[in-house]
Amino acid sequence: MPGFWKTLFSRSEAVGDDLASGDEWQKAVSTTLALPLFFGLSESEKHTLCELAEQLLTDKTMTPVSGARLDASLRAAIALQAALPILNLGYPAYLGWREIILYPGEFVPDREITDDFGIVHRVRQPLSGEAWEGGPLVLSLDDVIASGHCQGYNVVIHEFAHKLDMRNGSVNGLPALHTGMSVETWSGIFNAAYTDFCRRVDADEETEIDPYASESPAEFFAVLSEYFFEAPDILFDDYPAVYEQLRQFYRQDPLTRLAPFLQGVEPS
Numbered sequence: 001m002p003g004f005w006k007t008l009f010s011r012s013e014a015v016g017d018d019l020a021s022g023d024e025w026q027k028a029v030s031t032t033l034a035l036p037l038f039f040g041l042s043e044s045e046k047h048t049l050c051e052l053a054e055q056l057l058t059d060k061t062m063t064p065v066s067g068a069r070l071d072a073s074l075r076a077a078i079a080l081q082a083a084l085p086i087l088n089l090g091y092p093a094y095l096g097w098r099e100i101i102l103y104p105g106e107f108v109p110d111r112e113i114t115d116d117f118g119i120v121h122r123v124r125q126p127l128s129g130e131a132w133e134g135g136p137l138v139l140s141l142d143d144v145i146a147s148g149h150c151q152g153y154n155v156v157i158h159e160f161a162h163k164l165d166m167r168n169g170s171v172n173g174l175p176a177l178h179t180g181m182s183v184e185t186w187s188g189i190f191n192a193a194y195t196d197f198c199r200r201v202d203a204d205e206e207t208e209i210d211p212y213a214s215e216s217p218a219e220f221f222a223v224l225s226e227y228f229f230e231a232p233d234i235l236f237d238d239y240p241a242v243y244e245q246l247r248q249f250y251r252q253d254p255l256t257r258l259a260p261f262l263q264g265v266e267p268s
């Protein structure tokens with residue numbers, strides 16, 4: 001192949017890979033929007049969601065590592081699911097950091113942490129995602145594929161919820177609330193629910209909500225955000241006041257939106 005054509009060819013390939021566009025992108029968007037997670041969205045909401053997803057793809061770089069392979073359908077799955085929590089909040093909620101790192105599956109960071117006694121421990125545990133304060137967001141692609149099926153699990157929403165939590169400083173389960181919402185009300189409701197949930201987990205009670213939510217108030221907020229969007233009926237049954245706070249925070253009502261779908265999948 002002559003040099004010029006070779007350069008042009010490889011450039012167009014690179015562009016096709018970096019900025020998914022055209023038919024392949026449209027197909028990936030349609031496939032993703034057919035996930036149960038997006039059931040009941042209006043055409044105009046879907047349009048806004050796509051705009052937010054495209055802003056995310058322009059604003060953030062996606063870096064595959066450890067042999068991860070990114071294609072249009074994975075890019076669409078990440079960007080559209082990340083866009084759902086900010087559908088009515090606007091894109092600026094995700095500004096201030098640049099990179100999304102993608103592993104093919106669960107990853108095991110090998111790092112040392114210092115505990116309260118000043119003792120340094122080497123930590124090795126498999127993770128499906130991570131969100132660094134001011135730094136990158138990390139996702140396992142296997143877990144991205146497992147998200148969006150209305151089964152209470154969504155690694156994308158989980159990690160982006162941490163990012164929303166971090167916007168006002170510490171990662172503590174208290175994101176910046178909108179005008180008209182009360183920090184006292186939010187804290188009172190979340191603390192009561194968190195205390196109750198930890199008690200249930202400590203008592204070995206079988207909970208429908210993932211026991212990982214008892215890890216810390218920050219994890220409680222991130223996991224309950226997953227249920228808010230993926231299985232709002234489970235969250236509403238256990239902690240209706242938390243559901244109401246999240247409805248005000250995300251400015252969405254997935255329980256109403258997903259009701260026909262959730263009723264349809266309930267065993268008769």
Ligand SMILES: [Zn+2]
Nearest residue numbers: 158162219222
């Ligand atoms: Zn987390």
